[in-house]
Amino acid sequence: MAITEAKKMTTLQVKRFKPSENPTNNYLTDEKGVWAWMTTVDHKKIGIMYLVAVAFFFALAGFLAIALRTELWTPAKTFIEADTYNQLFTLHGAMMVFFVLVPSIPAALGNFILPMQLGAKDVAFPRLNLASLYIYVAGAIFTFAALASGGFDTGWTFYTPYSSDGNGAGVIWVTLGVFILGFSSILTGTNFITTIHKLRAPGITWDRLPLNIWALYATSIIQVLATPVLAITILLLAFENIMDIGIFDPALGGDPVLFQHFFWFYSHPAVYIMIVPGFGIISEVISTFSKKTVFGYWAIALSSLAIAFIGFLVWGHHMFTSGQSAVATTVFSFLTFLVGIPTGIKIFNWIATLYKGSIDMKTPMLYVFIFLFLFSIGGFTGIMLGALSVDIHLHDTYYVVAHFHYVMMGGTLMALLAGLHYWWPKMTGKMYNETLAKISAVLIFIGFNMTFLPQFVMGSQGMPRRYYNYIDQFTPFHQTSTIGSYILGVAFLIILYYLVKSLFGGEKASSNPWNSRGLEWQSTSPPDFHNFDHTPVVINGPYDYHKPMEEFQLGLAVSHNGHDAEHTSTEVEKTEEKA
Amino acid sequence: MGRLFDFMLPENKSPLTADSTDGLFHFINEVSLIFLIGITFALIYFAFKYKRKSEDDKTPVITHNNTLEITWSVIPLLIVMVIFGWGYSGWLNLKAVPNDAYEIQATGYKWNWNFNYENGAQTLNELHVPKGRPIKVVMQSRDVLHSFFIPDYRVKHDVVPGRYTYVWFQAEETGESIIFCTEYCGTSHSDMLAKVIVHEPEEFEQWLELNGGGIQGSPVEQGEQLVTLQGCQTCHSVDGSEMIGPSFKGIWQREQQLTDGSTVVVDENYIRESILYPGNKVVAGYQNVMSPYEGRLSDDEITNIIEYLKTIN
Amino acid sequence: MSAHEHHGHHIASVKMLWSVGIGLTILTVLTVTVAKLGLPSPFDILSALAIALFKAYLVAAYFMALKWDNRFNAVLLIGAVAFFLLMVGVTLLDTMYRIEVVPSF
């Protein structure tokens, strides 16, 4: 990068000051009223609105899951008809994936935290950011329109020709809804990549990027590369329904397996869109609550990129029984295993971070532990499914259902909960009730395992998924699972209760309740409208726990003018030595 | 075999196709368990050992360790390569049908399995096979994707419209095993069950003999058998009870309201059309889910079915 | 933007732009001509693609000014094309190696 003479000459003087506690002026008080929220371009408010939307859809899709589980209490009919059941699991899966998990960490938490961790005032394109929220809402409206026009029961995978039979306007609506939704994801990804490249504050070099940012960066790359393929796939499917273009429909000469390729080309990378941001949160929380530099910074940072890359080449592992060619099957199986290696590297590095740390089992850390346990199980069972001969037996059984709940709920959702509790004081300026939080975390752990462990067993025994009716021998497993899901429901209600309560009566949070070294904690709680008063100059790394907390006060260049991080940072280092 | 995870798998009734799958299943479970115990133990141990004592705890700066990084990359890599090789060879075995396999044709359609044997015998939702002999099931679909799954034999394959796919197995015990449809195919996906019935070889020959040559008898009798074999009764009752489609009871000359508002009186042509192209005229109050029988039933067969339907009152 | 040449602000000369434009037109005529020649099977499409690729290079490098731009933008373009090729390549691994090579009907 070229840099102007003028910039090189500037001397940076570093002034230190402490963020004020409980500011009367913050982003929440800055502009008030519904209209101000709806038209805001502030990344923090947009993040909060995303969070509310995601929570809403989670509650809705979770409620559908409870209905599913209740229906499965007995074989055949318990309280709803087969057609209703089929629509329920489709809606549950589609909402959880497209409306909850894909936007959850990047668009909700990421939107809030990313610019703050970069010391930027906002993301690169604030208006696009708001647009992405509205596009998300538009996608939701189309999905509800699909429900109104008869619903859809294709499963979240929309396999042709079942989905292209043309017997339902519902499918057309929901495909258009998912199509639209894709753009919201694309815009978020585009925005993040640009922000990370161009808006880092002076002093934040690539080797000082918080791991959360690395994870979001990897995620954004996947979003940008994979989502357009989903868009075109789903558009082709919509046209298949509207006017029988025949590309995927065997009755018209097309190939249904081709649809599966197209679909999984997006949807496998999409599972990494869901989990990789979770990895980011884990890195942050684990270092904060063990007061220690993360072990293997580069290993963790680069493994995210490795996962993103290899993740693109394994989609065919969902199609081992579909009739794809033997060559493709072999290659896909082989590559599938390679994804496990970088993931393992992460897990081992996190554990190594704990070694000789100062471990504080606050709620976020508790969720990290739960994450590590559950996600490992999910990952290992993924390896099981990647093994060719075994997958033949396990494909489309409850084993797969259990696998993906372990990774998506036990993984991403636990990471999301960790992040939510971790950043809650920063976002709201309030502390939540630690006791209730711990109780509900434990309840979630119990309820979760009770719901999904039995599913591994019945899946291996042959219980197929998407089954409204089942043979009697599976009844005990299904009933345990159902009870577990009720426990989960209770646990989430407790979470909802204490979080809402903390908003209104919660104890005020200090600017840095966890004594974290991360940049976002060097602002006030809740942050100022512009995050920091001035573009901060970053002197310390995000995990410099060996330096005393006093050194972690916001550096501020008296006369700064550079956005070009690489160059200014060295200047900062120099000035610091002199100071 | 008395292994730790035995309780997870159903009884292995086709060792030739199931053995390597089961062995690998156990291996992965055991390796995973070891790793999981290690991870869990480390987590709990560290959590207690390094519990925070005070807010100004000092922690050492340990940034990385290349030896460790390499160790925990290479060991898992070796393990997964073993898993890959094992799974691959097991899968090749599942693809390689022995030359002397006995072939049976299967057709999946919403929501039944139809089996055809070499001598014209037909069965609905029952797959009769001799024991101790490799069986190859060649499958096709008439409508959407289905998937043919026999847990006891560890075999599964999608059934794809416009293509043939197959599975093979060799049952070693007489008895019955369940067949599931594992690719979502609509309302009664979970009822699209069938069973394998394994006979002693001689018994099987007899059975084949008895059912060979297909359908026989007077037109009405033939029609009745066809209605049974073609799975019509999955959706149509003969006693007037409500199912997925309208009951056959009293169907003849019944006045039927269609979804487009018009009415028809059920006669030969209407029934014929309803069987060949069910989507053309859809009865009000029902969904258009019946798959077309075009190319599946001959004119004579349809005539026989009509004769039979006339008799159900 | 006075003294220094900032990467985003390269100003192309009229001569250069017109030469590229004319070059592209000539190449278009060339593809059509080559296509009319009726080369044997793999070569017809290969020649057409080679010319198209060269045209694409001209547009990207000169019209879109990648030649003078931040290197990362070029990386993005090449990366996108590479991923597209990967997608096609791996999908072909299936579609070209099915037992019945063509989905029969």
Place this chain on the structure above:
Amino acid sequence: MANHSANHPAHVQHHFVDSDQQFDSAKLGMWVFLVNEILFFGGLFCAYIIFRAWYPELFTQAALELNAFWGGVNTVVLIGSSLTVAMAIRSAQRNEIKGLRINLMITILLACVFLVIKYFEYEHKLHYGIAPGSFWDPTPEKLAILDHPKANIFFSIYYMMTGIHGLHVLVGIGLMIWIYIRAGKGHFSSEYYTPVEITGLYWHLVDLIWIFLFPLLYLIE
């Protein structure tokens, strides 16, 4: 210009430090968006390649229905419009607002010419019942030429590809009209012409896609 931050020009949004940062960000953002576009069309190209690999004879046969001459003309039209967009950016960089507007005008006109030719091509095919999907109903004489059982799929792909490309042209026209109007209001100068450059990039991509569509669809005989 020793201190950029001291004079924060009106066009620089609050969260950027200076004009350069804003410009670079916008450009990078646009490139990332173009990556999206490439993969979006990539899906269609993938479908094309696969069906072509399955049925080479179908593609050569069906391509006879496409008029290579008009396809070629359209290619040249798009190349011309790319040239004028590049000229427009050059004018902006040199603070020649009049040149900017004239070049934009020519670009818009060329884009319209492209669409008109496309319209006649479609018209011609639809006339013979060579229509996408369920409207597929070729007249007997066409059916005699297009006797491949999967000819409908070729034309589905053809209509999807050219249709979505045409939609992009339409969007491009809209964008350029917008830029044209803003230029008239004096929004742009050599100091600030980001939207012009960004739109230019988009337009070049539309051209790039066509550069591949043309030989793949029209020139396979």
